[in-house]
Amino acid sequence: MFFSLIESSRSALAAIFANRLRSFLTTLGIIIGVASVIAVVSVTGGMSAFIGDSFASLGADSLTIRSYTPFEDLMKGIRSRLTPGDLELIEKRGEGIASITPVLEANRSSQIKYGPQTAYSLIMGTTYAYQDVAQSYTQIGRFLAQSDNLTRRRVAVIGEDVKENLNLPDNPINEYVELSGEWFKIVGLLEPMGDIMGQSRDNIVLIPYSTMVSILGNQSRIDIGIQLSLTPAANLENVVSQLTTVLRSAHDLRSDEDDDFRIQTAEQLMEQFDQILGTLTMVIGGIVSISLLVGGIGIMNIMLVSVTERTREIGICKAIGAKSNHILMQFLIEATLLSLLGGLIGLLSGYGLGMLISSSIPDFPPASVPLWAALLALGFSGFVGILFGILPAAKAARLDPIDALRYE
Amino acid sequence: MGNNTAVINLKNITKHYEMGSQLVRALDGINIEVERNDYLAFIGSSGSGKSTMLNILGCLDRPTSGQYDLNGKNVAKLYQNELSEIRNLEIGFIFQSFNLLPRANALNNVMQPLVYRNIGFRNRRSMAMEALTRVGLKERVDHLPNQLSGGQRQRVAIARALVTQPSILLADEPTGNLDSKTTLEIMELFDELHDEGHTLIVVTHEEEIAQHCRRVVEMKDGKIFSDNSSKKKAHEKAH
């Protein structure tokens, strides 16, 4: 049995390599399936640990409140908003709040100019409290001050990336940059924050909230975000429910109406991310099982053709003493090796693809394939080979020697 | 094994094919004994049942009825897998169209029957080399079938039949695809094998080939028409 196993593998490989192109095309389904799952796994593997770290750095005891428009309202053209009035209300009535700040972001990244240099960055209007809430401090210069807001000064605190992108001097303080046609004096440079989900958190320009409001104009339509941090003694759930009550009454919501805002914690963000990752994994899993199925059918198809083509060979082998199980093993091993080889090629190309993807995103952790994923991929492709090889192999094994020898 | 010297003993063997409503009696009540070291030719017109006969003798096919004792054991009613084993152990088959494995070189072709006996590679190799040397193909062991001449291919096939040291060698028109010079060479090889003690059964419709054999059996319509154990007699009969 052992000898014939080696022998069968040897001649199976010979048969596979005798039809190189056909073998390759046959296993393409398996190659694509395995490659795509390995690529995704290799990219997301490092990513989720890395993202966990990033979220932790957001601070577990900070909250973000944003407006939320239910889909039905969106269809009716109604948009929920958080207003400066809401902020005042929370400041007045909220309990357990250490610092609170409005954040007003431009919808998309805006152009900034410094001399001949142009860059794009996230512009955020906020207050001095932001540094405590977001744990974001300056390394050079000062943060936004309360007086900046009161007098709507045109000053800016910038992130590392902005400094780099604009070729600002190492100490950019007192340099002027142009933002929406206005000149802003740089008063501070933030400490680097790293990135989250592949997006840099250092490509940011903070300006006074009131200045941002005046740039955006049309105050009545403003929809702000509110960020706050809790006092050490505060209980997160209590704060959330209290804020919910305050905001619901401020927005005159009936008890059967949903909240028109969302209160998010860093933890929730992370859960959301995990959910996205889980969904992604399921989608990929679906794609993979479909392509493995298709790949398996492809292998079965070609193996059936191969059995027919080699009918005479099978007859010869039987004539010189091959038993059914010899022939069965021969074709089963061939199907399994074919599909394993496909899995191996898929594994390597998936890994290569993963490396390519992760290296093309700056600051992304390098791709790595966990051993279990590699083994699982190979195991599955082997299994597919066996599963879909059985029918052709059984067909070959059942052939009558005389009929097979006579086959033209 | 029986206590007489008969390797083969057929008793009332029939082989019928149903073709629609028609019954073809390819073999119709065959009784024959073949002794050890016999050198026998089956002759007869086309369709007389020679190949059917040889296929049954070679355990490639099962008779419709009758008893076939091979080395004293009735093999007429065995299952396919048991027949495979008999073919591997007792039979050396040589075909008109050589029937070599196209992707395997001469050596691997000759080693192949030994694979089914679970003989290790080294032994397989040395046994196959010996058989190939015996048929004069020592220099061609790594050639693929399509890199060999017809005569050489048939020598490989003969080596493959010899390598298992079978009790009978069966050849169905072994020279049917060969020119006259090569035919003679192959028949001389057969003569030598006979002299070495092998039992040979050859199907042919060529007079010259039958002349090599010690015993000539003529078939007609699935029956044995004549059976002469002397060369001379067979020669006369054929005319």
Ligand SMILES: Nc1ncnc2c1ncn2[C@@H]1O[C@H](COP(=O)(O)OP(=O)(O)OP(=O)(O)O)[C@@H](O)[C@H]1O
């Ligand atoms: N598989 C089959 N199905 C139906 N009839 C068959 C089959 N095999 C053989 N026969 C019939 O059996 C008879 C004997 O055939 P066989 O092949 O034994 O003849 P043969 O003596 O070898 O002829 P030839 O010299 O032409 O090779 C023929 O009439 C043939 O048509």
Ligand SMILES: [Mg+2]
């Ligand atoms: Mg014939």
